[in-house]
Amino acid sequence: xxxxxxxxxxxxxxxxxxxxxxxxxxxxxxxxxxxxxxxxxxxxxxxxxxxxxxxxxxxxxxxxxxxxxxxxxxxxxxxxxxxxxxxxxxxxxxxxxxxxxxxxxxxxxxxxxxxxxxxxxxxxxxxxxxxxxxxxxxxxxxxxxxxxxxxxxxxxxxxxxxxxxxxxxxxxxxxxxxxxxxxxxxxxxxxxxxxxxxxxxxxxxxxxxxxxxxxxxxxxxxxxxxxxxxxxxxxxxxxxxxxxxxxxxxxxxxxxxxxxxxxxxxxx
Amino acid sequence: xxxxxxxxxxxxxxxxxxxxxxxxxxxxxxxxxxxxxxxxxxxxxxxxxxxxxxxxxxxxxxxxxxxxxxxxxxxxxxxxxxxxxxxxxxxxxxxxxxxxxxxxxxxxxxxxxxxxxxxxxxxxxxxxxxxxxxxxxxxxxxxxxxxxxxxxxxxxxxxxxxxxxxxxxxxxxxxxxxxxxxxxxxxxxxxxxxxxxxxxxxxxxxxxxxxxxxxxxxxxxxxxxxxxxxxxxxxxxxxxxxxxxxxxxxxxxxxxxxxxxxxxxxxxxxxxxxxxxxxxxxxxxxxxxxxxxxxxxxxxxxxxxxxxxxxxxxxxxxxxxxxxx
Numbered sequence: 001x002x003x004x005x006x007x008x009x010x011x012x013x014x015x016x017x018x019x020x021x022x023x024x025x026x027x028x029x030x031x032x033x034x035x036x037x038x039x040x041x042x043x044x045x046x047x048x049x050x051x052x053x054x055x056x057x058x059x060x061x062x063x064x065x066x067x068x069x070x071x072x073x074x075x076x077x078x079x080x081x082x083x084x085x086x087x088x089x090x091x092x093x094x095x096x097x098x099x100x101x102x103x104x105x106x107x108x109x110x111x112x113x114x115x116x117x118x119x120x121x122x123x124x125x126x127x128x129x130x131x132x133x134x135x136x137x138x139x140x141x142x143x144x145x146x147x148x149x150x151x152x153x154x155x156x157x158x159x160x161x162x163x164x165x166x167x168x169x170x171x172x173x174x175x176x177x178x179x180x181x182x183x184x185x186x187x188x189x190x191x192x193x194x195x196x197x198x199x200x201x202x203x204x205x206x207x208x209x210x211x212x213x214x215x216x217x218x219x220x221x222x223x224x225x226x227x228x229x230x231x232x233x234x235x236x237x238x239x240x241x242x243x244x245x246x247x248x249x250x251x252x253x254x255x256x257x258x259x260x261x262x263x264x265x266x267x268x
Numbered sequence: 269x270x271x272x273x274x275x276x277x278x279x280x281x282x283x284x285x286x287x288x289x290x291x292x293x294x295x296x297x298x299x300x301x302x303x304x305x306x307x308x309x310x311x312x313x314x315x316x317x318x319x320x321x322x323x324x325x326x327x328x329x330x331x332x333x334x335x336x337x338x339x340x341x342x343x344x345x346x347x348x349x350x351x352x353x354x355x356x357x358x359x360x361x362x363x364x365x366x367x368x369x370x371x372x373x374x375x376x377x378x379x380x381x382x383x384x385x386x387x388x389x390x391x392x393x394x395x396x397x398x399x400x401x402x403x404x405x406x407x408x409x410x411x412x413x414x415x416x417x418x419x420x421x422x423x424x425x426x427x428x429x430x431x432x433x434x435x436x437x438x439x440x441x442x443x444x445x446x447x448x449x450x451x452x453x454x455x456x457x458x459x460x461x462x463x464x465x466x467x468x469x470x471x472x473x474x475x476x477x478x479x480x481x482x483x484x485x486x487x488x489x490x491x492x493x494x495x496x497x498x499x500x501x502x503x504x505x506x507x508x509x510x511x512x513x514x515x516x517x518x519x520x521x522x523x524x525x526x527x528x529x530x531x532x533x534x535x536x537x538x539x540x541x542x543x544x545x546x547x548x549x550x551x552x553x554x555x556x557x558x559x560x561x562x563x564x565x566x567x568x569x570x571x572x573x574x575x576x577x578x579x580x581x582x583x584x585x586x587x588x589x590x591x592x593x
Binding site for chain 2: 037046048052053054055056069070071072073074076077078082083084085086089094112116122123124125127128129130131132133134135139140141160162163164165168170173175177178179180181
């Protein structure tokens, strides 16, 4: 039996990359989503077209990934088109963008996400984050939104302190009722412990996978809400050797993103 | 005919200029003559940025941001600005740290605990929008229309804290958000190339370069190089901003420093770290004193605070030219 060592961030990135489909477009948010898209492009979906809010359509990924190069030559390399932000968002609003990928500070039962503030007083927030950026547009417009976030108890709440970007039901109203584009919404939530989908009928968060080596209860214990649990919860495979090699040697050799998080050892 | 039904309203104050007022300003105050507008940062900011102005800028402090102009605004200790933090990073942090700013329309507020603390303390007032909605606002401002309908913000707390209004769209019958036009008093934009009249060319993704320029009453361009007008006439497809939108042209090599400019130089990560590690007001004041107040001009800043050796390294790092010439 061999032992494999990885961070839960690497776990999250690999599982998110495995979800994507080739020959589709994806709106990529800042940070972890960028690494996910590069890994997917290298190993699974060579023809995925990445879209960035500042106006880069279909750049070819360059490695190593440099954090903080949002818009510079290395993450707009050999794009199909350079355009404006209003065009980039308009492609999404008009339905051209299949996937969107975002991080979140908080998420609730219906997939609403918070990236604005923590606390109950908007004027005097306990913690203030940068706000929507393009997150609201990604969650509003892309056909399927994937949320990638660290799995911590305090991040799963009944109602976000501030709903920055929409999920399925917002204070009792459906996406359709508030006027959001039809048939859009959060598709998967990948965390550092598992994976969630949304119930087809009730649109509630539903646990559908847990990291190999963890039990369903261990994952549920780390949440302030009780999500639905699928009849059959799948075991999510740890990162493969090839995925880890690609991440560590090629994409993020300085460990700017992948070295963060809990270290995990697993017998395989 | 039925009235358009209002379904929901954000509560933010908005900076709004009715289209006719903006048109008149454009008619009377924007110069269509081919006039040399070349001046330095000091003169441009003195002439066109006033206390209390609504200020917009394009791209970010990482890439092709108008940093030499932002530093000059700080140096001249402009007050009570209301800024558009659209896809912004450290500009809002610096402007808030220098006490130039009262209000921020947030697309993306900017990095780090320093600016977060300013918001928590109530030192700056924020209104939450999103990068898309504020950009659409500029599009409306640039089109000369009072608002633009879009489907962002719907259903969220972001909408409640924005100045958007949700109505029942008379065509589809569904709710849609009306984003009020945004016409900034002044915008500062860094470009790769401009002529003395203000024709300007940007290489790379644009964020909202043309929209910001068209929508703004006053526009200051800083450029890595000043080129002859024939350069634009030879490749008119590449003109990003026509001269009649522009009020001042500043020749500013390394104008985006410590950020990079595509085709010219990369960002200075070490200087960046200095900025992002600012936590306290004391540290902020120390930074402002050392890098902004203690020098007279952008030239002096480059000479005394950055140095030829560092600048040469940043040029050397910038080896991807494809698409940028």
